[in-house]
Amino acid sequence: MNDYFSPTVLIIALTFFFAGGVKGVTGMGLPTVAMGILGVVMSPVSAASLLIIPSFVTNFWQLFTGPDFVSLIKRLWLMMLGIVVGTIAGSSLLTSASTRWTGVGLGAALVFYAVHSLLAKPLSVPxxxxxxxxxxxxxxxxxxxxxxxxxxxxxxxYLQALGLSKDDLIQALGLSFTISTIALTAGLARGGAFHPGNIALSTVAVVPALLGMWGGTAIRKxxxxxxxxxxxLILLVVLGLELVVRPFF
Structure with missing residues (x-):
């Protein structure tokens, strides 16, 4: 029982509380923040296995609070199919590659996303x-x-470039993240990345994530x-750069 009050568990709880707060304020960012922070203290595959349940719970809620689930599925099903195929295929990189290089890949993805969001002009897809x-x-x-x-x-x-209404965009993000979470779960399970400890900690992380979302929603006002x-986004750049340069020092 004392294991649930260990420094590692406290770090995980605080991480998901903060990540949930970011999602509450911005409508997204829980897995990105969680992977960025946890990737500093554990391997990316361990971090990914911990985010599965809190990510699914929060994204599932976001998905089904939107206005028109059926229309979005009809419009975006090819994209969702691509996500499933790509995630299951790509998960072998996370479960079998060197931790050194998966960490570098995670850091590069965080930096690219943050810099693009800070500097790039909004796109439009005909x-x-x-x-x-x-x-x-x-x-x-x-x-x-x-x-x-x-x-x-x-x-x-891409979803931001489709010209969706605010509510439809939030729901489309929830759809994309939910499908990604399910596909990542399948890929990690196939690669043997799950064990009872990961599942238990992932379940425990739901509570601070939801508390963080509640607090973030209140702060947003x-x-x-x-x-x-x-x-x-600046925080993501710092986290990403740390992950990129760590193997070389």
């Missing part, structure tokens, strides 16, 4: 290109998810989301 581009984006997102545990590249910029998002 409707005529969406049908063939969606499965390509899904497959790319899946491979990166499977290899690093990070769900956001290039799915988030009183702060500038733009300012918060900017500093959040």
């Amino acid at each position: 409707a005529r290109k969406e049908r063939w581009l969606s499965p390509v984006i899904g497959l790319m997102t899946g491979v990166i998810t499977g290899g690093t545990g990070v769900f956001v590249i290039p799915a988030v910029p 009183h702060i500038s989301i733009t300012t918060f998002r900017r500093w959040f």
